[in-house]
Amino acid sequence: MESTTAADPMISLRGVGKRYPDGTVAVADLSLDVPAGELLCLVGPSGCGKTTTMKMINRLVEPTSGHILVAGEDVARTDPVRLRRRIGYVIQQIGLFPHLTVHANVGTVPRMLGWDRARIRARVDAMLDLVGLDPATMGRRYPHELSGGQQQRVGVARALAADPPVLLMDEPFSAIDPIARDRLQAEFLRLQREIRKTVVFVTHDLDEAIRLGDRIAVFRQGGHLEQIDPPASSAARPPTSSPASPVPTGRCGGCR
């Protein structure tokens, strides 16, 4: 990756559009920057282009216009496999390999990178520890022997294993029951304070966005950016406020 200065955004979308082959314009003309270390939440109604935006960053979807830079490098000119090793990806149905143990799941990318066994073991143990799973007992289990919340933790550990600077998280906690979700959010917040990744986090839950996001980007249909602001802090900001008003607390009107 090219070197960047502290002032450069880690992720930069410039006039990005995506028209699918059937003519659907998922994203029309989107520009936004995500500074290094920021957790940016994307919210908005179903079908407004959040997932498409996310997948264009790691090239699971190719934009039909515009440019996306990650750490100053145009992703269109980066080998997708190389790119994805530097971008952790966590999705709702986590997609753990069912026939591999938790340990082997978390070690997937380090193995692909050719790390030696001792380094992989140490890294996997550290990652499981980081997400609150005991490496000795949980590492040997298979995904079906874990709760939904534990599986999501493994997904986060796997995404972090090769220490990517960027994490893309697409509704990572939404399939979890509310109590486990609450704990996962709290732990992820603690974790993020420690590791300071640049995170793009899609959610339908405005409360989750307010809790986790350094900023919240509100999308409307066609991937139009309606607003991008820090979440309102009721202690710091009155609810009726300035033109550049922060995203209000409450439910996301257009969201499911």
Ligand SMILES: Nc1ncnc2c1ncn2[C@@H]1O[C@H](COP(=O)(O)OP(=O)(O)OP(=O)(O)O)[C@@H](O)[C@H]1O
């Ligand atoms: N492969 C595809 N081919 C055609 N249209 C698609 C494809 N994938 C997504 N779309 C359309 O693009 C638009 C944006 O979809 P996208 O999944 O990005 O929205 P989203 O905001 O993530 O939605 P949700 O909140 O429901 O997950 C939708 O109209 C969707 O139907």
